[in-house]
Amino acid sequence: MKTLLEIFNNKAFLVIFLMLIFIIWFIIWNIIWKIVKYHEVKWYKLDAIKRSKSSILWEVYEKIIPFLPNFNYSPKDMVFIWKWVDYLVFDWLSSWDLNEIIFLEIKSWKSNLNKNEKMIQKIIWNKKIKYETLNIE
Secondary structure (H helix, E strand, C coil): CCCHHHHHHCHHHHHHHHHHHHHHHHHHHHHHHHHHHHHHHHHHHHHHHHHHHHHHHHHHHHHHHHHCCCCCCCHHHEEECCCCCCEEEEECHHHCCCCEEEEECCCCCCCCCCHHHHHHHHHHHCCCCCCCCCCCC
């Protein structure tokens, strides 16, 4: 019977032993990596769901805000545009006494105007607005 030292001195056994250790290490590492990726993907999915819910909720708020008691304008005088400007307000038009036209953007307390909204705001402030009629025959 061979001693333990003789077995470890055998090159074939040493190669097989190292390959076995490598295979075990690779399997363990692969399992750990899959667990980490699973939790990472789960976190991204939960974050996307949270942001989606927040976005949908804010869209509902934008529709409801004009009907709140302390809102400055009559909902009858407002046209919902949604893209780049939330509302176009024809102040007092429903009373047949139009005072002004207002481009109204409703923002949450955290958000700021984006690049397009800032450009629109600049054009309005510089009074580069015109009214056109398109007749189609």
